[in-house]
Amino acid sequence: MQKLYDMTFNPCLKCNACTVQCPVSSVTGDFGGPKHLGPELARFTAQQEPVIDPAIDLCTLCGTCDITCPEGVPVSELTANLKAARAEADGTKFRDLVLSHAEYVGMAASAFAPVTNVVMKFKPARFVMEKVMGMERERQFPLYSFNHFKKQYKKKEATTDRKVAYFSGCYATYNNPDIGVAMVDVMRANDIEVAMPDQKCCGVPMFANGRMEQGKKNANYNIKSLLSYVDDGYDIVMTCTSCSMAVKKEYLHYIGTEDAERLADSVYDADEYLRHLDQAGEFNRELGELNMSAAYYAPCHMKGQSMGTPALDVLEHIPGYSMSDSAADCCGQCGTFGFKKEKYSYSMKMGRKMQEAIEEMGRDVTVTECGMCKNQLDQLTEKETYHPMQILKMSYEKAVKV
Amino acid sequence: MYDTVVIGQGLTGLLTAIYANQYGQKTALVAKGTGKLLQSTGVMDFIPGKQADIRQWAEHVNYTVNTDGLQSAVNSFQFLMEEIHLPYEGSLSENVPLLTGAGYLKWTTLYPAAMKPVPAKGSVVIVGFDELTDFVPEYVKANLALERPNLTIHTIRLEKKVSTVRPVSQVDIAYRMDDAYERTQLLSELKVRITADCNDKVDLIVFPSILGIRQHATVLKETESALNTPVTEAPGLPPNASALRLFQGLRQHAIRSGVRFYENSEVTGFDVQQDKVFGIQTQANGKTHQITGKSFISAGGHRSLLETVEGESRNDLKNYWNAGVFPDEVPLQYGLIGGMYAILESAHTTSNMNRSLKGSETSAETV
Structure with a gap:
């Protein structure tokens, strides 16, 4: 919750830089945007009862506002506070409770994986999930692995x-x-x-x-x-x-x-x-040749870690392999956001921009760290998507064989 | 680790990183947020917000201008902007009058192709949108009439196109213009309105800064051909689509060509030993990171970042450069160094760095 003398919003000039870069705000007017629901609302309600705008549900906490703000305002901390206040005041849906327990869902779904994977593709089952749970029926779900x-x-x-x-x-x-x-x-x-x-x-x-x-x-x-x-x-x-x-x-x-x-x-x-x-000079550079070109898709949560793009720095040592960052914005899957019926249209609008960026790159495969980004990439692009570790493994295996 | 580490993500930082990368340097860009670029209009002045040519600028900043160097920096910038499909017009030899969203003339040096100089006479139409409260066509007309008394000025207001739960900005409409269907609808409505309301031949149609973001080149072309008249944007209160396009265009180009972006990273220390910088410390989410490199360029505003962070001024460092720093006594409008100085300093600093790396002046390539 916002503390009594929390004035972190004060440097906000209301310049809208965060709002124009916000992946959600740039596809819809239904979301107030990071400036409006972050620093502006916090300033408006400072030291009084918070005003809870339900549109805060559309904030995906991707953190693009934080890396954009020219004035150093921790915008997403303010929107996260509002999201928490909203959940506390209005409770969450049963559907959100299920989605929030990705782990239990994973355990259960893996235990019956061959069945789960089939059922999840089964139209009537998806219809029921949409009606009962508010999960979008058009959304492809990740597969579950029995041998987890x-x-x-x-x-x-x-x-x-x-x-x-x-x-x-x-x-x-x-x-x-x-x-x-x-x-x-x-x-x-x-x-x-x-x-x-x-x-x-x-x-x-x-x-x-x-x-x-x-x-x-x-x-x-x-x-x-x-x-x-x-x-x-x-x-x-x-x-x-x-x-x-x-x-x-x-x-x-x-x-x-x-x-x-x-x-x-x-x-x-x-x-x-x-x-x-x-x-430190300890990395094994005995990597085998991979004749492959890749478009890198940087997950929002990777960008927010202030570590540059280590996947590019490491994978560039692989002979014959070329990878460039597609410079795409948020994929729109945003963890559990893109599974929800009422958010699906926004998720797809954001996803189309990512799809365009990947297509512009014209590479053999896509590489990303994030499983949820991969889910969106799998649904919207033709290319196979790998984790950087899978690419490195392929390269090390080639080196051993030679 | 990196050949060149550039600090700052304003216009100077982005251009510097792109040029360093073009010189074959493995480049990283480190930034806390974005610079002032997104708060700007995207036009390039010598002195921000003031009419000034090279001579007046040189006097203002007490700077010895090398015209050839400046011309070559402008060439590099214009070449780059062509490459990213966001061409910039204008030249060093004259300033031209553009229209602002308040209806006043603003004289500037370089400007995006979406903007055109305001003619002294003839007929113009100013197009506004009901929901866009920051751009009022009648207000623009009244002020423009004072500046250009021989101009016939019409205004047209289009009915609400965009609904948002917050005030609508120019960028909201610009994003809609990227959509082929919405664009065609708007242009055909506008064509009917112009034919009905303006009985003379129109020379220029003025819009707020709304002519698309990602599809800007197509939006501009289709708008001019559908209305069969040159069009211009009159940028005003941020956010301006003209600034967003410049920022996103440069950033995408830098990332795709291999510049590594360290974002959300505040530089808190420099590792200086004798006359060299070995690395920088950055602070992010309460955690300290080290970034090492062979050369460092600070493009973090109008002061030397090393001086700000370390509290001492160093002129003897072999691998550290400041790009876009003025002496303290130079008065700066709103703390901004100005687009032209950013263009000059980014080209100049990377060329100096390249020269010093190559060890001789003659072997330096041009950007």
């Missing part, structure tokens, strides 16, 4: 000099375990063993759906579990950029303890970690 990553990889400790504790996140665990496998193999190629600490969903879907208390519970669980590895000399590595953003940014914002800070300092995105190794 936690079943495949149970190693609890590592014995190499550098040790990595892997936070796989719901997507790599239940939907696309191939990413987890690739990550472990890439680390092995760099003489690093990977351990799997006990972990729960990072909490991002909960924060995004107004389930603040559950989100904080998960955050505290992860902080405790992951810090015990940090204390044993492990580096914490993540392949999902929304999970890594949660620990680097949201945990500091919502939990804010010394432990949360200590964890944030030990967390790396997988490519960020490899770039770190490279700078």
Whole structure:
């Protein structure tokens, strides 16, 4: 909640830079936009009861406003406060409760994966989901994997000099375990063993759906579990950029303890970690040739981490492989946002711009870290989408064969 | 890690990063937010908001102008803008009068092709939109009539096109103009209105800054051909589509050509050893990051960032340059250095850097 003397909105000049760059505001007039619902509303209601504008539901917390503001206003913190106040005042829908528990959905859906995947494609089932749950029937859902990553990889400790504790996140665990496998193999190629600490969903879907208390519970669980590895000399590595953003940014914002800070300092995105190794002269550059051109799609939650674009810095070492950033804006999937019926049309309008950008690039494949961005890319583009770890794995495998 | 690290994402920073990258330098751009570009109109003045030519500017900033250097910087800029399909008109030899959203003339040096000089006589139509309260055609007309007494001025107001839950801006309409269907509807309605309301031959049609964003080139072309008359934008209160197009165009070009963007990153320290900078520290979400490089260019406003952050002035550094910094005694309008100075400094600084890297003046390439 906004604190009594929180004046972070004060430098706002009302120049609208955030609003014109906002991916949602640029496709619809139904959303008040970051300036209007962030600094402007906060200034208007400072030191009095907050005014809750229901249009705040359209804020996806992508953070583009923060990286845009020429005056240094933390815009998305102000819109996040409003989203939280709205959830508290009006409650959340059953549908949002389900979406916020991506992990439980993942566990259940994976357990019956062959059935789930078929049912999710089945028109009457999608019709029922739309009517009962408010999930858009036209939306393609990610597949679930019966042999999920936690079943495949149970190693609890590592014995190499550098040790990595892997936070796989719901997507790599239940939907696309191939990413987890690739990550472990890439680390092995760099003489690093990977351990799997006990972990729960990072909490991002909960924060995004107004389930603040559950989100904080998960955050505290992860902080405790992951810090015990940090204390044993492990580096914490993540392949999902929304999970890594949660620990680097949201945990500091919502939990804010010394432990949360200590964890944030030990967390790396997988490519960020490899770039770190490279700078220390420890990265295995024995990479095999890949004749492939790729368009990189940068997830919003990657951009918000202030780490540049480590996937480009690392993958450029692969011989024969070329990759350029498509410079596309938000894909419109925005985690759980794009599954919701009432948000689907906005999601698609945003998605079309991303689709255009990917088509303009004219590359063989698309590469992105984010599973949810991949979901939108899979629905709207013809190209196959990979995680950077999958590309690196392919390259290392070629090097071994030669 | 990087060959060149550019700090700042205003016009100077974006151009500097693009030019450094063109010289074959592996380039990173580090920025807290965006610069003043999105708050501007996208036209290039010598002194922001004032009519000034090279000579007056040189006097104002106490700067020795190398006309050839300035011309070559302008050439680089215009070449780049052609490449990103956002051509800029104008030349160093004359200033031209553009119309502002308040109806006054603004004299400037370089301007996007979507804007045209206001004629002294003839007939113009000013087109407004009911929902766009920042641009009032009758007000524009009254002020323009004072500046251009021999001009016949018509006004047309179009009925509400865009509904928003907040005040409508020029950019909201510009995004709609990107849509082929909405554009065609609007242009055919406007054509009927102009034919009905204006009984003379119209020489110029004035719009607020709404002529598209991503599809701007198509929007401009189709608008002029549908109305069979030259059109111009009169930019006013931000946000101006003219500024957004410039910002997005440069940014997209920089990213696609390989410049690495470190965003949301406030520079909090420089790692200086003897006469070289080895890296910078940035602060983001309470976490400190290190970015290392071989050369550093500060384009973070009108002061040297190293001086601001470290509190000391250094002139002996071998691999650090300031782009777009004035001596403290030069008065700056609203803290802005001006588009022309950004264009000059970005080309000039990257060329100096390239020369010093190559070790000799003769081997320097042009951007």
